[in-house]
Amino acid sequence: MKATGKVVLITGAARRVGAAIARQLAAEGCQLALHYKRSAAEAEALVQDxxxxxxxxxxxxxxxxxxxxxxxxxxxAAIEHFGRLDGLVNNASLYAPAPFGEITPGDWAAMETVHLRAPLFLTQAAAPHLRKSGGAVVNIGDIHAEIPLRGYLPYSVTKAGLLALTRALAKELGPExxxxxxSPGVVLWAEDKDPPDGDQQGLIERNALKRVGxxxxxxxxxxxxxxxxxxVTGHNLVVDGGRMLY
Known part of the structure; x- marks a missing residue:
């Protein structure tokens, strides 16, 4: 299907993976509604580019x-600006440690909000418009939904919930x-942090392709x-260089 002229809303679009998705879709001729929270300067620079x-x-x-x-x-806002919606990419994410025994209700609520509540209610609000266009939703998960990351329990569990939400929504919203x-593997190192489950070279070695994506x-x-x-619907596409084989 040609992407030219299609309207896509991307959350967390200003930086990193979100910005890469925006660039890919722009190169395909899409029109874009780009959400950001705090990264205003980066978001504005991305749009200009x-x-x-x-x-x-x-x-x-x-x-x-x-x-x-x-x-x-x-x-x-997307409908007011473009008059239609063809795709929703729930990319916004929160990545932070929460060692077991020290997890607070706030830690859990923050992860649940970004990884579960927001994608659910964004999709619910978008559904009438996506039905009209025969559109699609893509949620950005993580391999740690299936391989939990020690010390990151709220992150891993809410990302697992996002995979369940993906399958449930596919049932609810099909066939339209x-x-x-x-689910990405290692494609970018966390900013200002060492990898939580080993050194960078060690993570690369536990990867069938022996490189970072x-x-x-x-x-x-x-x-x-x-x-x-x-x-294809209700599917989780793992893009991890073979990390889940190890």
């Missing part, structure tokens, strides 16, 4: 996904809307699930 490099029609929507009104507001997820690998998978996978 997309416009200059690809002629992309893109606009920014700031919002805190922990606010209950934000999901519906993001969808309404497809819902899938992408790139955000572009994830962006390509998202593009495939949005536009080139008409008979």
């Amino acid at each position: 997309l416009r200059m490099q690809y002629g992309t029609e893109a606009f920014l929507i700031a919002g805190d996904l922990s606010a209950t009104e934000t999901p519906a507001r993001l969808i309404d 809307i497809r819902v899938n997820s992408v 790139s955000p572009q690998d994830i962006a390509g998978a998202v593009r495939y699930l949005l536009f080139d996978a008409p008979y």
